[in-house]
Amino acid sequence: MSDAKPAAPAAAGGRASMKKELPERFRNHKHVWVFVEMERGVVHPVSFELLGEGRKLADKLGVELAGVVLGAPGPDMLHACQEAFAYGADLCYTVENPVLADYRNEPYSKALTAVVEAHKPEILLLGATTLGRDLAGSVATTLLTGLTADCTELNVDDDKSLAATRPTFGGSLLCTIYTLNFRPQMATARPRAMPMPERQEGRQGRIVPFAIDLREQDIITKILSFIPDRDSSKSNLAFADVVVAGGMGLQGPENFQLVKNLASVLGAEYGCSRPLVQKGWVPSDRQIGQTGKTIRPKLYIAAGISGAIQHRVGCEGADLIVAINTDKNAPIYDFAHIGIVTDAVRFLPALTEAFRKRLSPHSKDRLAG
């Protein structure tokens, strides 16, 4: 909702001049923190991506990088800390309490807020997952500090403040947001928006336990049960190595099958741009872009997608982007690596067939090679 602000660049200078000295009570806030999201013993990969970014910020600021791990007592806690160390954390704050076994807003926001108030970080990063978004908004409101959602780039300015860049106006522009006079500076980033850092096996760090009095009888919301998703309904789109997606250039819902066919031949996941979800042609969990999934595949084939910014921010982490679009001036050609200016509906069946031949273990090309 920062977008409610006017966008005229002329006004931006006026706002920047609002910068005052950081109030005295915030001057002892130091170090970069990442909330290490763990559910049912598994650390969400977005936490590692954030640790990678957090490491860079901490090095630029010359401070330490800490993970915060909340959960029930048990071996999972130590494991999560070791994972955080391997991805760059110098230390981990841990809050162990049976009440924290499964996520609920109240105990999690109380615990995280308490650790922040006690140890005072200058930057706090969380994943923009269902858990992270639920938690971040509560913690920021309790601390009365700024929170920037869904950042696609994090940096530290000359004056050491966090510059958080995110898409704005429905993904048609980017904006850089600061929390100048409050601490911690909070930001979230969506899974896959940041690159996965190199894992450093055996890297060590310190564990700093934090005690807080949480009792089950004081927590109002109760978990009655947990229904795991059926495997068949899970899409691995965000983490797939190869992704094929379609957009409005497909012209009709029946032609989306052409995208699925190519994905099937490539062993790829399939996705789409936002208008196809809005038109109801494709379920929303297949949407690639700012309001959908962010992907980082080795190969991304975009068929009939124009490449609006809101789509671009969801796919430009791909190693190789191949665009198929009839309009040679479409913005997708500004960030694709390879393009072919043609009608996706006519071209996709030929491409599918050509890939099928080429990738078949009995292909002449392969035998010759």
Add this chain to the structure above:
Amino acid sequence: MHFVVCIKQVPDSAQIRVHPVTNTIMRQGVPTIINPYDLFSLEEALRWRDKVGGEVTVLTMGPPMAADSLRKALTIGADRAVLLTDRFFAGSDTLATSFALSAALQKISDTFGKIDIVFCGKQTIDGDTAQVGPGIAKRLNLEQITYVSAVNEVNGDNGTVTLERRSEGGVQVLKTNLPAMITMLEGSNTVRRGRIDDALRAARAQIVTWSAKDAGIEDVTKCGLRGSPTVVKKVFAPTPRAEKAALVELGETPRDSAEALIEAIFAKTPKIEDDLVKLASGF
């Protein structure tokens, strides 16, 4: 029971254009809509009102023209609409917005009856932050349940609600006490079309319009730009890659073109061929 739905009037994002030279948003003539995610929350509130009785109030903060969205919500079936509008609110970020809306919600509760559930949209399509709902819940001390895929039971007698919340890898079935703040997931219900009598009623309805002072806000420094800890320093268009996409020339037939494209892909990234062979064979 009293259900309040917070909605936001947003530009129809499919029609937003950016001025190619000045990089400013061209707002002229862009139609506005109710934030689509809010409609699932409105529908859920209307359903439970129809089932257990009570009233649905819709609330928005925005410029006077946001009244259009409130009237639209009345035609869908809401009973009452409140517009919070004041120049002090201009430039609000999520923290300042949740402050102002919380004050209005408190006033609604005092004036029109104690609120049992505040419904918010999962997020907006223009800001995409998903932060205002949690901000309201924290400020008003409401039980916060976001990303709800189904509300199974609302029990006014013992003041509880049972619902299903989307989480990573599954669904949590939760029971909590009222008052609560709930955000609904898209597709969790089918938004109704209003009835003719609702449309007629909406056309004549008085929209309750409150200023900051009317809503009981004394400290306006907590509103708008001054009350916002975040500062937008720069708005810009992303830079294109230095090199534009290498375009593959079309062959005589789609098949020739397809083979040329595959060659170009493998020439650019030779390793991808091995990866694809492995993937295609199911390993």
